[in-house]
Amino acid sequence: MTNWTLAARAAKMNPSVIREILKVTEKPGIISLAGGLPSPKTFPVDAFARAAATVLAEDGPAALQYAASEGFPALREAVAQWLPWDVDPAQVLITTGSQQGLDLVAKVLVDEGSRVLVETPTYLGALQAFSPMEPTIVSVASDDEGPLVDDFAATAGHDSGRARFMYLLPNFQNPTGRTMSEARRAALVAKADELGVPLVEDNPYGDLWFDQPPPAPLTARNPEGCIYLGSFSKVLAPGLRLGYVVAPKAIYPKLLQAKQAADLHSPSFNQRLVAEVLKDGFLERHVPTIRALYKRQRDAMHAALERELASLGVTWSRPDGGMFLWARLPEGMNAIELLPEAVERNVAFVPGAAFYAEAPDARTLRLSFVTASPAQIDTGIKALADTVRARLARA
Amino acid sequence: MTNWTLAARAAKMNPSVIREILKVTEKPGIISLAGGLPSPKTFPVDAFARAAATVLAEDGPAALQYAASEGFPALREAVAQWLPWDVDPAQVLITTGSQQGLDLVAKVLVDEGSRVLVETPTYLGALQAFSPMEPTIVSVASDDEGPLVDDFAATAGHDSGRARFMYLLPNFQNPTGRTMSEARRAALVAKADELGVPLVEDNPYGDLWFDQPPPAPLTARNPEGCIYLGSFSKVLAPGLRLGYVVAPKAIYPKLLQAKQAADLHSPSFNQRLVAEVLKDGFLERHVPTIRALYKRQRDAMHAALERELASLGVTWSRPDGGMFLWARLPEGMNAIELLPEAVERNVAFVPGAAFYAEAPDARTLRLSFVTASPAQIDTGIKALADTVRARLARA
Known part of the structure; x- marks a missing residue:
């Protein structure tokens, strides 16, 4: 047996x-x-139908071939262009949905027992992505403006017990719908930098604002101290499974190696499809x-x-x-x-x-x-x- | 900092x-x-172009929406039909390329220091997929017919040191091109069953035979003792990143949970595209x-x-x-x-x-x-x- x-x-x-x-x-x-x-x-079903026809007619064999783990260059450039701070396309890694970004982050940063901070409450899918790497998850007390900076500092740990990162969803959070205030963002980023704790910012909903855009992302305030996760699932369609990670040079190569090992690369066809749809300011x-x-x-x-x-x-x-x-x-x-x-x-x-x-x-x-x-x-x-x-x- | x-x-x-x-x-x-x-x-660029038009015209919103982690039912059925033994579609898990299957297998079966057996030599991508879970990889001596059964038995370990699995590529192996003989397959499967060691069979090339089909898969001989990994990359196109795992009931639910956590599901659009292309015996x-x-x-x-x-x-x-x-x-x-x-x-x-x-x-x-x-x-x-x-x- x-x-x-x-x-x-x-x-x-x-x-x-x-x-x-x-x-x-x-x-x-x-x-x-x-x-x-x-x-x-x-x-945008019609836009995808047109893009599929164009991509396969103009570049079919390449769209169906193996490709670089980093992602399709035109899509990495479109992501860098779309984000509201100065992003080098070389720091963009295309992922199979932003869920994969969470998996890669945990693989690269979490050992068994590593402290990982989250908001109270937080996105369930992130807890599921992190748990196979066996972290100790610690909830930071939070109010309507986001996590409390004092409790972040109190739970951050130090030396070998220092939190490997805090995971945050600052805009229209899943599940609470809340948005971190400008003041809270500024204070949290400053405290994280002071304590040396990386932030992992997940922003699938940030573009879906109703009356005015939310305050600038955490990553825009300290790109070297943050990993940013984005997604095409809510602004185009989730069924293509395309997201992206923007990571500083200190950590990008390891995320890339984890990506190679996980699925070689995200589908070339889908990446070209989205790059084609995004042309001419579609979003x-x-x-x-x-x-x-x-x-x-x-x-x-x-x-x-x-x-x-x-x-x-x-x-x-x-x-x-x-x-x-x-x-x-x-x-x-x-x-x-x-x-x-x-x-x-x-x-x-x-x-x-x-x-x-x-x-x-x-x-x-x-x-x-x-x-x-x-x-x-x-x-x-x-x-x-x-x-x-x-x-x-x-x- | x-x-x-x-x-x-x-x-x-x-x-x-x-x-x-x-x-x-x-x-x-x-x-x-x-x-x-x-x-x-x-x-088959033209077949994909027709399929993309059909899928988006007939079922666009569903093809672009979130979907079940197990995979698109028609594709799971097509996989079960295609494989040369009696496969229940409920045991088929669609993956983001068969590389992801290797990642999921390692997550579910490998602890730090777990013994994992491989052929000499073996597929480099498998070593990369397994290594983040920190196994102890042991090479089983191999000849032109595949791994030597005596060395398999000698290296399999026992009790808590028993190999978690042996990874094998029996057909037209990457890198050697060799094919396991019928006799070696029969002997290895029998010995694995006797010793209680699971086999992980990777078969991306099996359909690409030149004069006659290779002997039956290892999994066909003992479905309850094997995990089978297949791929559409070599018979259709790698750029869609679609593969599959066939796993026994003892292990399928955990692979499914690991899949959910890794990327929620493989792209719905791609799965429908391949299911559409496969209709009417295309392969x-x-x-x-x-x-x-x-x-x-x-x-x-x-x-x-x-x-x-x-x-x-x-x-x-x-x-x-x-x-x-x-x-x-x-x-x-x-x-x-x-x-x-x-x-x-x-x-x-x-x-x-x-x-x-x-x-x-x-x-x-x-x-x-x-x-x-x-x-x-x-x-x-x-x-x-x-x-x-x-x-x-x-x-």
Whole structure:
């Protein structure tokens, strides 16, 4: 009999809580406010069809051949151009989605037991990407403006126990929707530099602002002390699996070697496709249409929450961009327990507990406002209110 | 100043020796017999152009959306159908090239210091994929029929020191071009089962046979004791980065979790593209054209070697399929030392030493017969003979 002995890290890999929850919610007719899927209405299908025809007609064999691990030069240049600080294309590494960027960062910077700091709460996918490298994850206390600088300093550790990095999602965070303030960014970057702690900045949603752009990225303030992760998933389409890492010279070669070992390179065809679509300032025209759509959907959800849930003691954030809104149930209520009752009433959400590295707040939940239509949002929030009301009546 | 403390594993990551060598050989006018690039003549560019148009017209939003980590159902079914044993599509995991399969296998099965067995020599990319998980790699002595079963048994270890797996490339191996015999396959699978050692079978070249198919895969003989890695890179195109893993139920869920954490899923668009191209038995018509082309190229290289190098004491294999031929220089000669002299004469190869986990044979070198044309092969082998002759004259 074959002896499949698992690596110790395999025991720490767990099925995505969200994916398991989403299975519960795969019920016909359910309104899902749970998933993190961009609205397919925003996918520029025709532009991709034209680009696919052009790339294959003009450069087919090269687009289908092996290629450099760093990425397609024109795409690396387009990324450098798009970012709002002075980026050398040589520091851009194209990745198979920004999820791969998280995997590479952990491989290169995390030993078993290494301290890694995260926000409270934080992106679940990052916890999953980091956990195979067996870090000790430490939650930094956070408020509406982001992580608290004093707690960052208190938890950063020193000498051989110094945090290998802090992972941050400063814009329209998944899951909370919150945005780090200008003052907090400036203070955190200064403190990180003082303490020598690298920052890993994940910014998939930064372009999806509603009224005004968020403050400048952390990396723009100290490029030598930060790794920046970006993605085409929310401004073009997630199904191409293309993201990128911008890393300083101190760390780029090791990320590149980890990338080579992981999948040789991201698909050449997809990289040329995106480079072709991006020509002539496509994003400058396209992204505003996504912003406008998502803003209308956020407004619809905010209005429905005001109407249906404010009087029941539920509180929530009103995000300035992105895809998610964060709500909190009345005292004594538990979002994990509430979910099956909500699913019975044909609405689904993600309990917030999944996003905490430590000490979850069981009252929290994440609502996506981008996948369902405004009419579905109305119906879904009404169903959620009915669920909360029924719970309150039983309490 | 930011303190970039690297993980211990990062020190074990090294730039691909081959990629570094290939940089030396990026000289205008050079004939490269070094790279492992499939001939772009074999890429079905028109079929992909039609498939891209169809997929985006019929199913654009879904093709561009997030998708299940397991892979696109129709593609998983096509893989199960294509493989020559009874494969349940539920055991197929679509990966971002088969290189990613190696990364996932190592993550799930290798702890620091775990024993991993490989052939002598073996695929360099596998050594690179495994090394971040810090195994102890042990070379199993091998002859023209593959690894020696007695040495496999002697090096397999036991109890907590038992090898986590042996990695094998039974068909037209990279780098040697050799094929494991039927008898060796049967004996090795039986011994592995007896000792409880899992086998990881990598088969990117198996379909590229010239006169007759190779013996049945190892996995077909003991599916519960093997992980099988396949690829679309050599039968369709590498630039799409699509491969697959077939794994038994004992290990599939952990590979799936590692896949989720690594890049969420392989590109939905690419998976639908390949599933569309594969419809109506495309591979049954297409793969024979690749076999015929590569057979002509192998014949051209074999004839050139006979003509130019046999009299100089160089020996070589005549592979029955695949992309590579393995040669050995006369006693006292070193392929790494010879390479710059060959590059001066406008021909490049890969020194074989790169492919040994232990105790390299410095006289060996790998020649690809698929990227250069028969005329270029003639010129290149003649230049190689001139290089060897010049060396011999100096000795």
